[in-house]
Amino acid sequence: MKTLTDDMLKGYFQPDAEPGELARQVLLAARASAQESGKLLDRLAIQATVEGISLIRAQRLEKPATAGARRLVERAREELYEYFQGKRAFFSVPVDLSETPDFQRRVLEAARRIPFGEVRPYAWVAQTIGHPRAVRAVGTALGRNPVPFIVPCHRVLQTGGGIGGYLFGSETKSGLLALERTTPIYEGCASTHIVCRVGCSSARRMRPDNRVVFASVQDARSVGYRPCKVCKPSRAA
């Protein structure tokens, strides 16, 4: 039997030796990230109906016909910008899949259920829509995803863990997965003590030095934060 002493804790928590290369590595990464950011979004064209976003492609698209649709396109662009910056962990802009064939729509809806930052195999999607043998058809349906990013077809991988194909190339696909691995999901504001999903509109005015990341809404509650009423972070889990 052991008892806990302060000396024991101090011994266990000794600081580590500082590795000499750390600063240089960070500076290299900083240069790389300055070149990378914002490139993909510049290439994207977005189309919408009044119901929601209907098409995202890296090519010229017709301008949306109505003011409502134009507003949705603006909103999508803003959300995508934040997403690529690592400042958004969910999309709230609606999508319009009414022109999408039934099978493909079910595939896309299954892909939408994959949580931010996680991945599933093609076979999982096939199973989820009740066609466990239609793995190849699932791949094709995802490859023609009209609204990539918002419907996260990039979170579907090969069963062995292979990256699989992607509309914008497999390098972009693994880039997106890496981005999601380093984007937090829950953040609290140290001055209001409210916890939000990252990207919530009501947290937009939060000063950067008030940002506190939490591992779960329950953790945030345990130290006196309450969930935001706008983005309802408890439902995200």
Add this chain to the structure above:
Amino acid sequence: MGRVARGDEAAFTELVGRYGGRLLGVARRLLGSRADAEDAVQRALLQCYLAAGTYRAEWAVSTWLYRILTNVCVDELRRRTSRSGQLEPPVRPEAPGRYLDLHRAFGRVPTEARVLLALRYVDGLSYGELARIRGISINTVKSQLARGKSLLRTALTKGGAS
């Protein structure tokens, strides 16, 4: 910090030299392995470097660095939880033999208390600094630390008896 914000790489290297070891210590106790800790510290320092312009002089530099680092570590712990469905102790214990029990026990303490314990014991930070880093009240800091220690104590007692 002003020099770092203006892109002075020598000032940044000096900053890393001064705080790098302690940041690594905190990250390693939280994440378990040295490799994961280095990765987290690198990501945190990158954020610091890119966001140096938003640094406000009312913050102690160390407090600001620890806030960013714990934000990265807490999110890393979330990812582990969501993958396995429950909090798992780090896979490969790298603690020296006599701390092995403590290391295992530490893995069972809830995230918030774990973060506070690591900050408190790696760098001897005050309750006030801990409160500032995690954006919580001093009373919450005290109760979380007490809860964390009592969980450690219970786990150690049980571990030793079995």
